[in-house]
Amino acid sequence: MRGREYVIAVLPGDGIGPEVVVETLKALNAAAAADGLRLQFSEYPCGAGCYLKCGTPLPQKTLAACRQADAVLLGAMGLPDVRWPDGTEMRPQVDLRFELDLYAGVRPIYLFDARHTPLKGMERGSIDLVILRENVEGLFASMNAGIRLRDEVAVDSMVITRSGTERVVRYAFELALRRGRQPMKVTCVDKANIFKSMAFFRSIFDRIGAQYPQVEREYAYIDALALHMVRRPASFDVMVMENMYGDIISDLAAGLVGGMGMAPSGDIGDDAAVFQPSHGTAPDIVGQGTSNPVATILSGAMMLDWLGNRHQDPAACQAGQRIRAAVRTVLAVAGSGTPDLRGNMSTGQMGDAVAAAVRAAAGGHNDA
Numbered sequence: 001m002r003g004r005e006y007v008i009a010v011l012p013g014d015g016i017g018p019e020v021v022v023e024t025l026k027a028l029n030a031a032a033a034a035d036g037l038r039l040q041f042s043e044y045p046c047g048a049g050c051y052l053k054c055g056t057p058l059p060q061k062t063l064a065a066c067r068q069a070d071a072v073l074l075g076a077m078g079l080p081d082v083r084w085p086d087g088t089e090m091r092p093q094v095d096l097r098f099e100l101d102l103y104a105g106v107r108p109i110y111l112f113d114a115r116h117t118p119l120k121g122m123e124r125g126s127i128d129l130v131i132l133r134e135n136v137e138g139l140f141a142s143m144n145a146g147i148r149l150r151d152e153v154a155v156d157s158m159v160i161t162r163s164g165t166e167r168v169v170r171y172a173f174e175l176a177l178r179r180g181r182q183p184m185k186v187t188c189v190d191k192a193n194i195f196k197s198m199a200f201f202r203s204i205f206d207r208i209g210a211q212y213p214q215v216e217r218e219y220a221y222i223d224a225l226a227l228h229m230v231r232r233p234a235s236f237d238v239m240v241m242e243n244m245y246g247d248i249i250s251d252l253a254a255g256l257v258g259g260m261g262m263a264p265s266g267d268i269g270d271d272a273a274v275f276q277p278s279h280g281t282a283p284d285i286v287g288q289g290t291s292n293p294v295a296t297i298l299s300g301a302m303m304l305d306w307l308g309n310r311h312q313d314p315a316a317c318q319a320g321q322r323i324r325a326a327v328r329t330v331l332a333v334a335g336s337g338t339p340d341l342r343g344n345m346s347t348g349q350m351g352d353a354v355a356a357a358v359r360a361a362a363g364g365h366n367d368a
């Protein structure tokens, strides 16, 4: 029997975006076949290259397709040489967060193999945390709208609202419950000792957190957190923070598990979600066949989890698990992985290997 059909808007974007998206579609198609899902992919233009061709980085037609789709899969966007007159880069992936109100930036960080981390004495799975980045306010609230007064002063404001903080903090506690680690914990990351906005963030964290007595509460100032992440990453479960802090800590966390090519993400709202790697367009390696598609493949798995939970569809959840298991299987082999993992596989070989592992685990022929 054929399962439910999902319409997925695919936005490959710029730089290595299209390279990693192609490999992700292989894994998604293999998992869909194994679990009887129907995934209908439709590609849409978006990004800095799209701006050069059609005058806008986020065409109305693309935005409408994202609104109508069941979910969006995105590669990466922005090119260093393509900028607005004020000098900022085109960031349609950030614009999409605002347009679709994707307030929860969910960024799981998982160590797949001890060889991937610069830290000593860490085993597979010993780093297993989620950074929850508030996605539509904080220091990004004034994006494209900061003030520049003559050539003397420029101001971007930190905006923290009660409703915006309540919903992301609630998401953090619900996520800790879903993960079910022992002990379940949410860490509030802020700078409450200095900024009014951050003390406000913490007070809301406390009030919402009190409704979840089974989940431990922890606090860390953002500067101290940078230290804790390196010294005791295994102690964290879910961490919630404002937008810019989340942006920075995501890159640090990715560095603990193999780099940007290992860091997936989901930008999630109440009615829509966009899944994409945490990395950018990596202009330094584009076209070399060396980009690591794992972050995007894992983002595709998150997309299936989200669809499965949203539509009470166990087949979609199982397909997501299947992709993660396939990534684990492939990365467990010595020497596997792309050059960023000190492996010798190309982008295409990595994508093929994951898709083959999905098929093999489903009982098909392993043609890797």
Ligand code: ATP
Binding pocket: 016, 020, 077, 078, 259, 260, 261, 278, 279, 280, 281, 282, 283, 284, 285, 290, 291, 292, 293, 295, 340
């Ligand atoms: P953005 O500001 O758009 O997030 P960025 O300037 O932080 O982007 P990235 O494009 O994420 O930069 O690249 C940072 C570094 O990580 C670069 O050296 C890049 O080559 C590397 N990198 C990023 N993604 C990958 C990937 N998928 N595979 C291998 N290396 C990657």
